[in-house]
Amino acid sequence: MTETFITIFLVFMILAAVVALEARELLSTVIAVGAVGFMLSVIFLFLRAPDIAIVQIVVEILTLVILVRATISRDTHFFEDEREFFPFAINIVMIMVFLIFAFWAVKTLPRFGLNFSKVAPYYLTKGLAQTGAANIVTSVILDYRAYDTLGEATVLFTAVLGAVALLRRKAKAAENKNG
Amino acid sequence: MIYALCLTLFLVGLYGVCCKKNLVKIIIGFMIMDYAVNLFLITVGYKKSGIAPILDSTMNINYFAAKSVDPLPQALVLTAIVIGLGVTAMMVAVAIRIYEKHGTFDVTKIRKLKG
Numbered sequence: 001m002t003e004t005f006i007t008i009f010l011v012f013m014i015l016a017a018v019v020a021l022e023a024r025e026l027l028s029t030v031i032a033v034g035a036v037g038f039m040l041s042v043i044f045l046f047l048r049a050p051d052i053a054i055v056q057i058v059v060e061i062l063t064l065v066i067l068v069r070a071t072i073s074r075d076t077h078f079f080e081d082e083r084e085f086f087p088f089a090i091n092i093v094m095i096m097v098f099l100i101f102a103f104w105a106v107k108t109l110p111r112f113g114l115n116f117s118k119v120a121p122y123y124l125t126k127g128l129a130q131t132g133a134a135n136i137v138t139s140v141i142l143d144y145r146a147y148d149t150l151g152e153a154t155v156l157f158t159a160v161l162g163a164v165a166l167l168r169r170k171a172k173a174a175e176n177k178n179g
Numbered sequence: 180m181i182y183a184l185c186l187t188l189f190l191v192g193l194y195g196v197c198c199k200k201n202l203v204k205i206i207i208g209f210m211i212m213d214y215a216v217n218l219f220l221i222t223v224g225y226k227k228s229g230i231a232p233i234l235d236s237t238m239n240i241n242y243f244a245a246k247s248v249d250p251l252p253q254a255l256v257l258t259a260i261v262i263g264l265g266v267t268a269m270m271v272a273v274a275i276r277i278y279e280k281h282g283t284f285d286v287t288k289i290r291k292l293k294g
Contacts (some may be wrong), residue, residue, distance in 0.1 A: 159265030
């Protein structure tokens with residue numbers, strides 16, 4: 001049952017992704033990628049990952065705001081000609097090679113729904129006693145792997161700092177021009 | 180089946196990164212690859228007819244450990260999603276700067292302009 005729902009949503013995600021990449025206007029591209037992200041959060045709910053679903057919704061909204069800021073009121077005309085043929089053909093060949101190896105690798109994985117992780121029972125049985133968090137995902141993020149979260153905060157802060165610095169230079173240049 | 184569909188989604192993103200000329204579409208292809216990888220990792224951690232890894236006061240802990248889905252990929256994907264947002268914001272900022280300098284999102288035209 002769950003598997004059927006996930007398959008249907010995944011097919012829709014792929015369709016929305018193709019629409020996003022092939023749409024003529026950039027704004028419809030951005031809206032289609034929003035559809036992909038929100039369907040992804042629904043799939044996370046089906047996969048029993050409510051925390052991820054919430055984070056995905058928030059992140060998706062922020063991404064949409066950023067992308068709309070980037071595309072709106074800009075030159076959104078359609079580039080009809082594709083790239084040169086030779087690099088395009090090489091790309092297709094590389095994708096095919098990747099596809100063969102990836103299917104080969106996926107075959108070695110356990111079937112869908114038969115998780116074989118050996119660390120999970122430890123966290124699941126001892127998580128409450130050792131960290132006091134009823135939500136095991138929270139106990140992993142904020143206790144067992146807190147240094148990971150610290151590193152994540154550092155990466156996020158650096159990325160935001162870089163983005164702000166990149167967009168800031170323009171504002172200063174405009175001030176100088178005016179003043 | 181689901182793994183293959185995740186792979187297809189990843190390939191759609193890869194196609195966007197490799198074969199599109201528009202800078203925004205390249206960024207969007209990157210985002211789609213990001214989604215596909217996150218979804219794949221969560222899917223690997225799923226257990227058939229499992230429950231979310233959140234304890235209830237009425238629940239026996241051994242029953243919970245047997246039924247719950249894997250919490251570890253969920254925790255790490257949570258980190259990866261947030262970092263993906265930061266990376267996307269950074270890329271969009273670079274794209275906006277390129278647009279302001281060259282007046283276009285077309286990568287082939289950007290390559291031809293010098294200085």
